[in-house]
Amino acid sequence: MSYQHYRLEELARLVQGELVGQADLCLQGLASLELAEPQHIAFVNADKYVEQAKVSKAGALIVTPELQQQLDTHQNFIVVANPYLAFAILTHVFERKHTQTGIESTAQIHPSAIISESAYIGHYVVVGENCVVGDKTIIQSHSKIDDFVEIGKECFIDSHVTITGEAKIADRVRIHANTVIGSEGFGFAPYQGKWHRIAQLxxxxxxxxxxIGSNCSIDRGALDDTILEHGVIIDNLVQIAHNVKVGANTAIAAKCGIAGSTIIGKNxxxxxxxxxxxxxxxxxxxxxxxxxxVTKSISEPGTYSSGTGALPNAQWKRAVIRFRQLADVPLTQLQKRLDHMQTQIESLESTLKLRK
Structure with a gap:
């Protein structure tokens, strides 16, 4: 396996950091503080990692000016305001890039499809009628790009992805394995004990x-489009139903489900x-x-929670009993008890005042 090497001064320039130490030190990858070897660069993001950094074998460290002063066991640094951001930038430097272009012989491309010469279409990919695939986009094996789908520039479509429903995908979008974009929304009209399918238009x-992570489903709209704005990031195993709109730079973690026609804001x-x-x-x-x-709209920014945190099993069982007991008591009865308690408190307060 061949590795690409970078000099420390090159890496410092890429993250706009200050070089301290050996400018021509050759590094071939990123690593954690714990597992780093002399050919690696690691990052230190907070005071709590200083002791671990002191004993790390990393050839160079990405640090803040304050953290550098605490690390007298090392000589080679890239000093930046935000080490984690610098680390994120360098992951792209060391990432193995897909450089292949062209269309594999086993792919099936409709004659009306427009495929950029700089794109790559993998084995057994199917591209339908009037599709567009932009410059430097990569579509991996066994994916299906259905009729009238448009994919922009520098996108990455992983294996076994299906894009249908005349979806329009902009630039630099990443869609991971087994995800379905533009699938039929879950729309049915009940009548006389049966469900009548609503065609999704x-x-x-x-x-x-x-x-968009792996094994996600983004449904097409019933009438209006389902929309994911710029910069949205979605983890694996997420369901987004028809007509949902997700605002720019919103992050959705694994196993979330968003029901139809919901609007989620930005950030x-x-x-x-x-x-x-x-x-x-x-x-x-x-x-x-x-x-x-979430069962009702949220109109103010902030942090919201529901559900119950984990408890020891015995304590949880006692809590469940209390929940059931509470549910069995009518609300009006609880209100009367509270009113009675309030009256008793007020009576005691009056008695104490008279005694003084």
Whole structure:
């Protein structure tokens, strides 16, 4: 296996950092503080990692000016304001790039499709009628790009992805394995004890720099389009139903489900396994903690939670009993008890005042 080497001064220039130490030190990869070897560069992001950094074998460290002063066991540094951001930038430097272009012989491309000469179409890919695939886009093996789908520039479509429903995908979008974009939304009209299918006539629009993980499903709209705005990032195993709109730079973690016609604002965070009911609106800059269930609109930014945190099993069982007991007591009865307690408190306070 061959490795690409970079001199420390080159890496410092790429992250606009200050070089301290040996400018021509050759480095061939990133590593954690614990597993780094002399040919690696690692990053230190907080005071709590200083002791670990002191004993690290890393050839160079990415640090803040304050952290550098604490690391007298090392001589080679890239000094920046945000080490984690610098690390993120350098991951792209050391990432193994796909450089192949062209169309593999086993791919099936409709004659009307427009494929950029700089794109790559992998083995057994099917590209349908009137599709467009932009410059430097990579489509890996066994994917299906259905009729009238448009894919922009520098996208990455992993293996076994299906894109259908006349979806429109902008530039630098990454869609990972086994995900389906533009599948039929879950729309049915109940009548006389039966469910009558509603044909889904909308599409899916995905903005620039969107990332969608593996095994996700993004449904096409019933009439209006399902929309993911620029910079949205989605983890694995996420369901987004028809007519949902997700605002720019919102992050959705694994196993979330968003029901139809919900609007989620910009810069939101949905932690793992959140559920959002349909036809709701969530404001910009809202964070939902893990396993939250949203059943009504949220109009103010902030952090919201629901559900119960983990407890020791015996304590949880006692809590469940209390929940059941509480549910069995009518609300009016609870109110009367509280009113009676309030009256007793006020009576005691009056008696104490008279005694003084």
């Amino acid at each position: 909308g599409s899916v629009q995905i903005g620039n720099d969107v990332r 939101c965070i949905l932690a793992g396994a959140c559920g959002v009911s349909g036809h709701l609106s969530i404001a910009d800059n809202v964070t939902l903690t893990g396993m939250s269930m």
